[in-house]
Amino acid sequence: MKNLKRIALALTLALLLTIPFASPVMAATSEGVTVTATPAYVAMSNDPDTWTLNDIVGDGVSPKGTIAIDTIYYSNPYGDGTSPATVQDGEEADTVIAGECLFTITNTSTITTDVFVVIGDFTGGSANMTNSDDGSNGATSYGAYSYCTGMTYSTGKVLCKASGSAATKEDLAPTTDLKWGLALETQTDAWAGGSASTATMTVSLVAA
DSSP: OHHHHHHHHHHHHHHHHHSOOOOOOOOOOOOOOOOOOOOOOOOEEEEOSOOOTTOOTTSSOOSTTOOOTTOEEEOOTTOTTOOTTSOOTTOOTTBOOGGGOOEEEEEOOSSOEEEEEEEOOOBSSSOOOEEOSSSOOOSSEEEEEEEETTSBHHHHOEEOOSSOOOEEEEEEOTTOOEEEEEEEEOOSSOOSOSOOOBOOEEEEEEEO
């Protein structure tokens, strides 16, 4: 009888030793999330930062570097007296192309913006003209319009005031550069002398 008990005990121990212990399988209980924060950032540069009326050499307008009364001058590399949207490089007439725009905005903004251009009065010399703010020239005032690549010049050019101009370009996409220019018509009265006057033109980007 004692032998049977010993045999039973031995079998029980053997079974216990051969049954594997079940351990739980651990699934992921947490996960990392990358959070990105991009600022609504408006920034730009403009080149060139100077413009002398009637300074484009070889365009047939002479003499160079001086201006006449009652005359329109364009910041058009094809010529000071050449209206944008003239047929150039095989492009469709009345559509402004990049080559007709002196200025380049390098846009590093992260959001959509509108482009505005204003220009103040000329002072400090003999060509002291005020901005008429209506696009026309007068006895002592000048008129101005801004334009940019892709617009229809005849209907799309934008009145350029001393302040409060409408947008030259609306909804400029983030990090998208823009070529633009200005047309300026000088006063009708004769100059009082021959010394140079200057005005400040400002181009800016504003969140759309």
